[in-house]
Amino acid sequence: MAGLYRIVERPIDVEEAIRAVAGPDRGAIATFIGTARDHHEGRPVRALEYHAYAEMAEQVMRDIGRETEALFGTPHVAILHRTGRLTIGEPSVVIAVAAEHRREALAACAHVIERLKEIVPIWKKEHYADGAAWIEGSGSTPAST
Amino acid sequence: MAGLYRIVERPIDVEEAIRAVAGPDRGAIATFIGTARDHHEGRPVRALEYHAYAEMAEQVMRDIGRETEALFGTPHVAILHRTGRLTIGEPSVVIAVAAEHRREALAACAHVIERLKEIVPIWKKEHYADGAAWIEGSGSTPAST
Amino acid sequence: MTVSVLLFARYREAAGTPSVEVEVPANATLADVWDRVRARIPSLRREERPMFSCDRAYARGDRALTGHEEIAVFPPVSGG
Amino acid sequence: MTVSVLLFARYREAAGTPSVEVEVPANATLADVWDRVRARIPSLRREERPMFSCDRAYARGDRALTGHEEIAVFPPVSGG
Numbered sequence: 548m549a550g551l552y553r554i555v556e557r558p559i560d561v562e563e564a565i566r567a568v569a570g571p572d573r574g575a576i577a578t579f580i581g582t583a584r585d586h587h588e589g590r591p592v593r594a595l596e597y598h599a600y601a602e603m604a605e606q607v608m609r610d611i612g613r614e615t616e617a618l619f620g621t622p623h624v625a626i627l628h629r630t631g632r633l634t635i636g637e638p639s640v641v642i643a644v645a646a647e648h649r650r651e652a653l654a655a656c657a658h659v660i661e662r663l664k665e666i667v668p669i670w671k672k673e674h675y676a677d678g679a680a681w682i683e684g685s686g687s688t689p690a691s692t
Numbered sequence: 693m694a695g696l697y698r699i700v701e702r703p704i705d706v707e708e709a710i711r712a713v714a715g716p717d718r719g720a721i722a723t724f725i726g727t728a729r730d731h732h733e734g735r736p737v738r739a740l741e742y743h744a745y746a747e748m749a750e751q752v753m754r755d756i757g758r759e760t761e762a763l764f765g766t767p768h769v770a771i772l773h774r775t776g777r778l779t780i781g782e783p784s785v786v787i788a789v790a791a792e793h794r795r796e797a798l799a800a801c802a803h804v805i806e807r808l809k810e811i812v813p814i815w816k817k818e819h820y821a822d823g824a825a826w827i828e829g830s831g832s833t834p835a836s837t
Numbered sequence: 838m839t840v841s842v843l844l845f846a847r848y849r850e851a852a853g854t855p856s857v858e859v860e861v862p863a864n865a866t867l868a869d870v871w872d873r874v875r876a877r878i879p880s881l882r883r884e885e886r887p888m889f890s891c892d893r894a895y896a897r898g899d900r901a902l903t904g905h906e907e908i909a910v911f912p913p914v915s916g917g
Numbered sequence: 918m919t920v921s922v923l924l925f926a927r928y929r930e931a932a933g934t935p936s937v938e939v940e941v942p943a944n945a946t947l948a949d950v951w952d953r954v955r956a957r958i959p960s961l962r963r964e965e966r967p968m969f970s971c972d973r974a975y976a977r978g979d980r981a982l983t984g985h986e987e988i989a990v991f992p993p994v995s996g997g
Contacts, residue, residue, distance in 0.1 A: 561706060580723070598925060
């Protein structure tokens, strides 16, 4: 299985993910970039902070890559997720999937971000003008579903 | 309507499209990159060439942006399509859609590439070791459907 | 009236020219224009799936012309 | 046996430490370990939706331990 799966503490960029998946036999690359948004449920957000169980997160991202290849036939997957404090507008996650044709690249990319949000052990904390709060996921335990 | 819709004769890059759609109130950017593939239906391809009716193509891409905003609520769309001769691996088209949330960004991006292939007046010619051939689309006339 | 017709991609290559001028009656349609173009350029006679545009927007063959439009005829598109 | 439990995100912040050691009987389960962790750290007592991992893979509360696993407990994930 090809691929790049990494938790990084520095700024991430989409070109790095694209380079990791591109190749002459592929006609389509779909990417998804999550960026730090300046509001959440109507409340202004000043900054975001991500914390990860990095060793497990990279393992689970690799599992998602394998699952995605099995479902969509797309072995070329990259997932980069940043940790630490992000200013508004900065990318928190970059996903890239390359495939021979556009439909599997797009479907696989959408699948990766859904699964990442469900099972990769990373947590987001929002910082406001007057405090901060951890965001909690919907939280079905993967092992029990 | 925000957006960037352009036929270009130079190499295009995804960062340009991303910069055109990014903004602090958006948490998701989906992109699609079409790249020159080294084969088509089992036959090796040496290079691609794209020809466009540039003035109309930019107009139709703008129409697709408007349609996409109406369908998905995503005003931030960029479409860059290259013309001229491309070596294998080079991007022929870059689409970027930014939205508040991931689902509309991903759905809108998939819609844009489908519509581009249906209606934007651009044509692809494949160059082989021993000749070249224009590729013809499926060809329903948009005005009559 | 005299109308100028832009050709693209395979049609342009087949015709050996980016545009062609044809004479049509007043109120001729796009289909009438296309018939004249094909009469003038034998290499286009077998083209059966033309797409038409008027002033950079798609138009059907029954669209009547004033003679002042920017007219184009081309094969089904294949960008992306 | 003594097991060390990694804590992440809100749990780590509430506990004020990245990991905690607890004593459990041989063959204790992850749920047993979590009960001891919460007994030790009052600020975690109200946490009702823990996710468990063993050796960097998700595991259920009824998973029995040998004492040699890398164990972690954390709240529902929210990356992306």
